[in-house]
Amino acid sequence: GAVVSQHPSRVICKSGTSVKIECRSLDFQATTMFWYRQFPKKSLMLMATSNEGSKATYEQGVEKDKFLINHASLTLSTLTVTSAHPEDSSFYICSAWTVGPRSTGELFFGEGSRLTVL
């Protein structure tokens, strides 16, 4: 199956700094990627839809200036948590789905990035 790579898997940073998380589709082109946030023992909350070559679409309540998303190529989307604070500590997961005739409609997920803001 398709592979999505996410990096870093864990990051600890000081309050006020910015953190960038990368999401790569390794063996397929992803015009659309999704960023989710997950709190402990909770479900995934969709934050935004990342579109290659255009602006991301944010879900209601998600701050665009806080969570910057860039989808510069067909295989890479980045999420930057700007001026991070302890309440931003969470598990962030990216995903992508294949498109075209062979698309199965399933999402392929990265392994997630655990952010801890001190």
Added chain:
Amino acid sequence: SQQGEEDPQALSIQEGENATMNCSYKTSINNLQWYRQNSGRGLVHLILIRSNEREKHSGRLRVTLDTSKKSSSLLITASRAADTASYFCATDGRYGNKLVFGAGTILRVKS
């Protein structure tokens, strides 16, 4: 916003027993999917059922879909300790352009 609601929230069974998890949703869908997540990991796709399908099988998994009740169930037969994980349903909504996940069921299979 989360569309799917799942029950039970947590399920503990003995190895060899069957596990049934249910999911309800609110809006029209094109398809419904089930995913599995091991603790602290990404999600793995299990099975997809389209809105015009009523039942689907994959190995020890059986999924049903009742669009009139806006509900789905996932049955894992002959459970194993390795099935211990969180299970989520996800729906693609009216426009099929994103997946929204349910609250999930935490399954624990005791050996």
